Amino acid sequence: MHFGVKEMDLVNHLNDRLLFAVPKKGRLYQQCLELLKGADIQFNRSNRLDIALCTNLPIALVFLPAADIPRFVGEGRVSLGITGQDQVAESNIDVREIIDLxxxxxxxxxxxxxxxxxxxxRQLVGKSIVTSFTSLTEQYFRxxxxxAEAVAGKPAVNGDEKKPLKTVxxxxxxxxxxxxxxxxxxxVVDLVESGETMRAAGLKAIETVFETSAVLIASQHPTHPDLLEIIVSRIKGVxxxxxxxxxxxNCxxxxxxxxxxxTPxxxxxxxxxxxxxxxxxxSSMVEKKRxxxxxxxxxxxGAEDILVFNISNSRV
Ligand SMILES: Nc1ncnc2c1ncn2[C@@H]1O[C@H](COP(=O)(O)OP(=O)(O)OP(=O)(O)O)[C@@H](O)[C@H]1O
Ligand SMILES: O=P(O)(O)OC[C@H]1O[C@H](OP(=O)(O)OP(=O)(O)O)[C@H](O)[C@@H]1O
Structure with a gap:
């Protein structure tokens, strides 16, 4: 993380602002920026700085690795964050999942x-597994x-966390x-979207451990609850x-x-x-995919002159 001198200056200006954590790179980054734009959260981010003060709201954006965002939000100083549901589940940290994005x-x-x-x-029990999601993988193999023990007729305590795991x-x-x-x-236990990376590595999927998409999360004790509600309703609208x-x-x-x-x-x-x-x-709102x-x-x-319009923003 790049918290340089300038960032230390910025930190001193953070006290009155709601902190909102956004992935600093990777698969969620670009769509997060579009979402912030849609919600009219304006900011200027200096090159290589991981904090940006919003210019039109008392918010500061903090750009962090997606995997670390649940921890920062769970600790409470950062009130809102965007990350994957997989990262929330993996972190085992108590945060409020507000909207599937x-x-x-x-x-x-x-x-x-x-x-x-x-x-x-089941053939993998006792074998070696590599993953970035050790907690979810451990839960799955437990x-x-x-x-497997229950099938073998031995007394099995379902997913007993104290018992040593046979699988490495x-x-x-x-x-x-x-x-x-x-x-x-x-x-390996890894994320698959199109399956291209997996196939290129000569691998095939045999089981799904977790299904994920990006989620807006909030701390259980946000610093600025009223402002948080405004941001949440803007994001819900987008x-x-x-x-x-x-x-x-016409009909x-x-x-x-x-x-x-x-069209109800x-x-x-x-x-x-x-x-x-x-x-x-x-005139009626209809789900895009339908x-x-x-x-x-x-x-x-018997309807005629059917016209369809995109909605650029909403509060519903
Ligand atoms: N192929 C994918 N398609 C869709 N979403 C993905 C994909 N890979 C990851 N994600 C989502 O994005 C989150 C961040 O993953 P990503 O691999 O971008 O993380 P990163 O490690 O921060 O970035 P990088 O891979 O650039 O180092 C994941 O936890 C998951 O929720
Ligand atoms: O099924 P696909 O569409 O091929 O996507 C899956 C890949 O995307 C993610 O990695 P990413 O490319 O973000 O890089 P990383 O391995 O550095 O995390 C994930 O870890 C897979 O490797």
Whole structure:
């Protein structure tokens, strides 16, 4: 971390500000910046400085590794943060998960050599596993070992944390996939999105340990609760705006009963009379991923002039 002299100056200006932790690089970085822009959280970040004061709100952004953000937020001095749900679960730290941000989706999976003998995670009990997620991996193998004991008819305490684990779990900080090829692991537990990295390393996934996406987290005791609520509702608005589109169409009044069941809207659709006798115009929010199917159904039900608009921001 680069807390230089300038940052020490900045630290002295932090007392009256809500601290908001954002990943300093990596997979979540770019989308976090877009989210902050959407929520109109403006800041200037000097080159290589990991603290930036917001210019339009009493907030300071702190740029930290995604893996460390749950700890900073859990300690309470940093009130808000964005990181992966995997990092929150791995850290075992008590923070409030506020909203699933819908990006950074991937799966923490058990990966083994594509052409090897292992095809079932139970074959890995007692073997060597390499991962950056040692806590989640240990929990997973504790459960697996307890199940194996139960099947063997021995008394099994489900996931007993005091019992030594037979499976060896080793930590590496990155390039986890290389561990099998380098002969230090029988399997790895790592994040998979497209599967390209895994396939390039000659590995295949045999089990999912955890499904994750980016999440907004808050400290249990935030320093500026009122400001926190404002930021949270701005971010919720940006996320909702990205999930929905606005659908407008015209239809004969006698078809209204049918079409509004297709576009019930967030609360209710807006229906306005048209100048043409017997016709109405309907406006309704629709989930973006369902819009093509909704347009098909509207057309089949007699709607005309169907128009779809992006929503740039919202408070719903
Ligand atoms: N391939 C991926 N697709 C989507 N989200 C991912 C992917 N890899 C990681 N993530 C999410 O991003 C978080 C941070 O991962 P990333 O690998 O970017 O961390 P980093 O170690 O801080 O960055 P870097 O890998 O550049 O050192 C992960 O905990 C996970 O929630
Ligand atoms: O399934 P894919 O789409 O190929 O993505 C998966 C890869 O992405 C992440 O690493 P990243 O590239 O962020 O670098 P890292 O290994 O340094 O963490 C993850 O650790 C995998 O290696």
């Amino acid at each position: 819908g990006f950074g989706s991937c799966k923490l999976q058990v990966e083994v050599p594509e052409n090897g003998e292992i095809s079932d995670p 459960k697996l070992e307890a199940e 779990i080793k930590y590496v900080g990155g390039s986890v996939e290389a561990a099998c090829a380098l002969g230090i692991a029988d399997a 996320i909702a705006a990205g999930k929905y589109v606005l659908c407008n169409y 004969p009044r006698d078809k209204l009963n049918v079409v509004i069941t297709i 809207g967030h609360r209710a659709p807006t229906v306005s009379p048209l100048e043409e006798e017997g016709w109405v115009s309907v 819009i093509a199917e909704v347009m098909d159904r509207l057309q089949a039900a």
